[in-house]
Amino acid sequence: MHFKGFILALVLGVFSACYLGEERESKPKKPTVPPLEQLAISLSEKGFYFQPERLVVLTFLDNEGKKSPYGEILAEKLTTELVKKDRFLILDRLANQKVLKEAGLSLDSPTDTATLRKIGEVLKVGVIITGIVTPYQDGVFVNTRLIEIKTGLILKADEVYVRIDG
Numbered sequence: 559m560h561f562k563g564f565i566l567a568l569v570l571g572v573f574s575a576c577y578l579g580e581e582r583e584s585k586p587k588k589p590t591v592p593p594l595e596q597l598a599i600s601l602s603e604k605g606f607y608f609q610p611e612r613l614v615v616l617t618f619l620d621n622e623g624k625k626s627p628y629g630e631i632l633a634e635k636l637t638t639e640l641v642k643k644d645r646f647l648i649l650d651r652l653a654n655q656k657v658l659k660e661a662g663l664s665l666d667s668p669t670d671t672a673t674l675r676k677i678g679e680v681l682k683v684g685v686i687i688t689g690i691v692t693p694y695q696d697g698v699f700v701n702t703r704l705i706e707i708k709t710g711l712i713l714k715a716d717e718v719y720v721r722i723d724g
Contacts, residue, residue, distance in 0.1 A: 593700070593718035594632070598639030600716040601687065601704050602646060611684045614649040614677070615640070617666035618689035618700065625666045626691035632700055632720070633665070633689065646685075654681055671710045678707030685713065697721040 591599070615637045618629035626632075634651060641648050651665055658664050661680045667673045669688045677686060685706055692699045697720050704714040 593720045594635045595639050595642075596718050597636055597700065597702055597716055598643050601702060601714055602640060602643040603714070612647045612649060612681075613640075613683050613685045613687060613704075614654060614665070614681055615651065615687040616669065616677070616689070617651075617664075618691045618702075619666070619669065621690060621692055623668050626698075628691050628698055628720075628722070629666065629689070632691060632698075636687070636689070636702070640687075649681055649683065657681065674705060674710070675707055683707065694719070 615633045617633050618626050620626040620629075637648060637651055640646060655665060658667075658677065658680060661676065663673070663677055663680060667677065674686055674688075678684070685704055687702055687704055689700055689702045692701070699717055699719055701717045702715065703712045705711070706713050
């Protein structure tokens with residue numbers, strides 16, 4: 559009888575150890591960060607500037623340099639996410655459209671170096687964020703660049719995939 563009791567205790571012990579082991583090993587699910595917040599986090603990582611820089615987010619373009627159908631909304635959402643990160647001095651896109659228009663420019667201007675410099679001068683910004691939107695399956699890839707106006711150098715770049723609910 560002792561032997562059967564010993565075997566039963568051993569089986570129960572192994573079973574409970576396996577069950578408890580599985581429970582202990584399950585990891586809590588990491589909350590997923592929305593794609594545009596990921597971009598904002600990446601673009602606003604410290605290390606580039608000692609002081610906050612003034613910047614504006616231009617309307618995102620397509621691969622051919624034309625305004626993307628999602629360009630304005632994605633740029634607006636990224637602007638909001640960057641403001642939340644409190645890393646840059648972000649200019650409001652809508653409030654500055656009139657100033658740019660008077661100078662013959664717009665937030666959806668081509669992103670050649672000369673145009674970027676003109677936008678930088680008019681808005682008195684040191685950096686600009688540009689983006690390219692590429693449709694893919696049920697969403698878009700959003701490639702962004704943090705560009706220093708004076709040099710035209712890309713200081714930071716990142717890409718995310720944003721699902722578009724149709």
